[in-house]
Every structure is written in structure tokens, then in C-alpha cells.
Amino acid sequence: MLPFDNLEGYRDAEAYDALNDLDETMEGKFFLDLGNLSGGPVLDVACGTGRLTIPLAQQGHDTTGIDITDEMLEAAKRKAAELNVSINWVHADARQFELGRTYRFIFTTGNSFQHFLDRESVDGLLRSIHRHLDENGVFAFETRNPILSRLAVDDDSERDSGSWEDKEGFQCSSTYLRKYDHRKQLEFYKFTNRRWKAGTDVTVTEENFALRYFYPQELESLLYYNGFKLEEMYGNFDKSVFQADSPLMVCVCRKR
Ligand SMILES: C[S@@+](CC[C@H](N)C(=O)[O-])C[C@H]1O[C@@H](n2cnc3c(N)ncnc32)[C@H](O)[C@@H]1O
Structure with a gap:
């Protein structure tokens, strides 16, 4: 689906x-x-x-x-x-x-x-x-x-969804964009995950996610x-x- x-x-x-x-x-x-x-x-x-x-x-x-x-x-x-x-x-x-x-x-x-x-x-x-x-x-x-007033807003701005340190000592952070499909009652998220350590490059991965309302x-x-x-x-x-x-x-x- x-x-x-x-x-x-x-x-x-x-x-x-x-x-x-x-x-x-x-x-x-x-x-x-x-x-x-x-x-x-x-x-x-x-x-x-x-x-x-x-x-x-x-x-x-x-x-x-x-x-x-x-x-x-x-x-x-x-x-x-x-x-x-x-x-x-x-x-x-x-x-x-x-x-x-x-x-x-x-x-x-x-x-x-x-x-x-x-x-x-x-x-x-x-x-x-x-x-x-x-x-x-x-x-x-x-x-x-x-709450429709929140779901209906198609938000173009990236929002913070948290940061943490993983078990290998890398700093990790995640941001997301979201939009809502009114017909399917699904909220779609696109996450961008970043992982880095002092002196190393930042690696970036993307991830999609949907939630039903x-x-x-x-x-x-x-x-x-x-x-x-x-x-x-x-x-x-x-x-x-x-x-x-x-x-x-x-x-x-x-x-x-
Ligand atoms: C947001 S997490 C919540 C986990 C836990 N209940 C908690 O409160 O921390 C959602 C969980 O649903 C599980 N999940 C999603 N679809 C599932 C399915 N069809 N059958 C069993 N587990 C499912 C995921 O693997 C994930 O662990």
C-alpha cells in the first residue's frame, strides 16, 4: 500500500x-x-x-x-x-x-x-x-x-524531532517535514537523520513514515x-x- x-x-x-x-x-x-x-x-x-x-x-x-x-x-x-x-x-x-x-x-x-x-x-x-x-x-x-487546524497545515519548515548519542559515541539528530492526506487520513513524515563525531563528516539518511488518524x-x-x-x-x-x-x-x- x-x-x-x-x-x-x-x-x-x-x-x-x-x-x-x-x-x-x-x-x-x-x-x-x-x-x-x-x-x-x-x-x-x-x-x-x-x-x-x-x-x-x-x-x-x-x-x-x-x-x-x-x-x-x-x-x-x-x-x-x-x-x-x-x-x-x-x-x-x-x-x-x-x-x-x-x-x-x-x-x-x-x-x-x-x-x-x-x-x-x-x-x-x-x-x-x-x-x-x-x-x-x-x-x-x-x-x-x-485536530484539523493542526493536521491541515502543510508545513514546509523542517522541525526538530530530537538528538541523542549512539552506543558508538556518534552524535545523532533528526528533523522532519510533514503533510496530511485528508482522503486517507494519513499523516506523512519525511525524516532526515544526521550522524557525526568530532572530526568526521556528517552522514545523512532519509526515512519515510505514515500515521493514521x-x-x-x-x-x-x-x-x-x-x-x-x-x-x-x-x-x-x-x-x-x-x-x-x-x-x-x-x-x-x-x-x-
Ligand atoms: C511507536 S512504537 C510503540 C512501542 C511500544 N508500544 C511503546 O509504547 O514504546 C510502535 C511499535 O509498533 C510495532 N508494530 C507496527 N506494526 C505492527 C504490526 N502489524 N504488528 C506488531 N507490531 C507492530 C512496531 O514494530 C513498533 O515497535
């Missing part, structure tokens, strides 16, 4: 971790509280490097993490081993997985929900999750609020027709009321 590999940015798991700290007061607290309330077993779908999988397992829950990108999963395994945390890591496509068991708490975070770009992919994801959810289980995820009623329908009822939709991880300028749609669902 896309003329580029949308997972390319996840081949460098170290850079992902350098740029994505866990906000323990908001995102971390939200998923840990919900996980503890629902109880295990816990399934983290598109778990990446285990940013949330590991803290959930550290709460004592029987925890599984699935992801499609080997590099992210390998980093997750290394981190869990260093911390002596036992987790069932599975390499799988979230659109069609079968683990042969059910879970009381299933979640997907880091805006992973926006990686399912078309209806077939979202249906596949939701059906797979539905099959694995206990009758009384909870499924939670967040996706960015499609969902509108509130569209999201509710997708959930409904895949067997879920949307119990809560918050505007952020602090459980604030969802409104026009909320950054996120934080959804808590059960089987209907």
Missing part, C-alpha cells in the same frame, strides 16, 4: 529508546493502574522495546509482549534479562496472531494504534485482540486526536463492529474529559 517500509524507523531500537522516555506520572500510571485493576494475564500488543511491558511484569503480572520488528523485540528481551524480569516475548503481526490463550488486560500504546493504516488492518488488529480478551477483560489504547465516532464504530463497547474516551492519560483540543483519545473498552 505504501511505497516505503513503514517500520524502517524501528530498526534502530536504541534510537527509539533514546527518544522515548516513559512518562511515569501519566502514561505509565494510566496503564499500570488499569493493569493492576483488571489483573493479569497481561498482553502488550506492538510492545516495541518493552517500555510498558517490563513495568507491567514488574507488578507481578504474567505478561506477554508481541511485536513485528525483530530489532525492537531483541532490545526488549535484553532489557528484561538485565532486570531479571520474565516475559513471554512473541514475534507476531498484530493483525493476525494466535497465542492460544486469553488475557484479562490487553493494551497497545506509544500511539501504535495509528500504525494500522487501513480498515483491513484495523479490523485484523481488533479481531485478534477480541479473540484473546477474557469475557470480562479490558482493552485499552490511545490514538492522537485528529481516526475520528471519535469512526473509532467507536470500528470498535463496535469488531465486538467492543467503548466504555471511556479520555482526552489524555490523566483521564481528563475528551474535548476538541485534547491531545489524545485514550480509550477503555470491553467486549459487548
Whole structure:
């Protein structure tokens, strides 16, 4: 569907971790509280490097993490081993997985929900999750609020998306350009990544990336027709009321 590999940015798991700290007061607290309330077993779908999988397992829950990108999963395994945390890591496509068991708490975070770009992919994801959810289980995820005044602006200026030092001591930085396709509800990013060390040339690589946006009623329908009822939709991880300028749609669902 896309003329580029949308997972390319996840081949460098170290850079992902350098740029994505866990906000323990908001995102971390939200998923840990919900996980503890629902109880295990816990399934983290598109778990990446285990940013949330590991803290959930550290709460004592029987925890599984699935992801499609080997590099992210390998980093997750290394981190869990260093911390002596036992987790069932599975390499799988979230659109069609079968683990042969059910879970009381299933979640997907880091805006992973926006990686399912078309209806077939979202249906596949939701059906797979539905099959694995206990009758009384909870499924939670967040996706960015499609604020049109922000999405509609075709931005010609390069924006900063962070800098870090890699394990070989190179300085790395990344900038991006973005535009929005209103028909497909896809936001396209073009990243330019630079890597250098004192006395060496700057090397430049480019990377493309697309994210899907969902509108509130569209999201509710997708959930409904895949067997879920949307119990809560918050505007952020602090459980604030969802409104026009909320950054996120934080959804808590059960089987209907
Ligand atoms: C933004 S990262 C989020 C990772 C992690 N949940 C976190 O919060 O740090 C998105 C993750 O989704 C994974 N992913 C994308 N498409 C997937 C698919 N079809 N099946 C499984 N994982 C997928 C990527 O490999 C990547 O690890």
C-alpha cells in the first residue's frame, strides 16, 4: 500500500529508546493502574522495546509482549534479562496472531494504534485482540486526536524531532517535514537523520513514515463492529474529559 517500509524507523531500537522516555506520572500510571485493576494475564500488543511491558511484569503480572520488528523485540528481551524480569516475548503481526490463550488486560500504546493504516488492518488488529480478551477483560489504547487546524497545515519548515548519542559515541539528530492526506487520513513524515563525531563528516539518511488518524465516532464504530463497547474516551492519560483540543483519545473498552 505504501511505497516505503513503514517500520524502517524501528530498526534502530536504541534510537527509539533514546527518544522515548516513559512518562511515569501519566502514561505509565494510566496503564499500570488499569493493569493492576483488571489483573493479569497481561498482553502488550506492538510492545516495541518493552517500555510498558517490563513495568507491567514488574507488578507481578504474567505478561506477554508481541511485536513485528525483530530489532525492537531483541532490545526488549535484553532489557528484561538485565532486570531479571520474565516475559513471554512473541514475534507476531498484530493483525493476525494466535497465542492460544486469553488475557484479562490487553493494551497497545506509544500511539501504535495509528500504525494500522487501513480498515483491513484495523479490523485484523481488533479481531485478534477480541479473540484473546477474557469475557470480562479490558482493552485499552490511545490514538492522537485528529485536530484539523493542526493536521491541515502543510508545513514546509523542517522541525526538530530530537538528538541523542549512539552506543558508538556518534552524535545523532533528526528533523522532519510533514503533510496530511485528508482522503486517507494519513499523516506523512519525511525524516532526515544526521550522524557525526568530532572530526568526521556528517552522514545523512532519509526515512519515510505514515500515521493514521481516526475520528471519535469512526473509532467507536470500528470498535463496535469488531465486538467492543467503548466504555471511556479520555482526552489524555490523566483521564481528563475528551474535548476538541485534547491531545489524545485514550480509550477503555470491553467486549459487548
Ligand atoms: C511507536 S512504537 C510503540 C512501542 C511500544 N508500544 C511503546 O509504547 O514504546 C510502535 C511499535 O509498533 C510495532 N508494530 C507496527 N506494526 C505492527 C504490526 N502489524 N504488528 C506488531 N507490531 C507492530 C512496531 O514494530 C513498533 O515497535
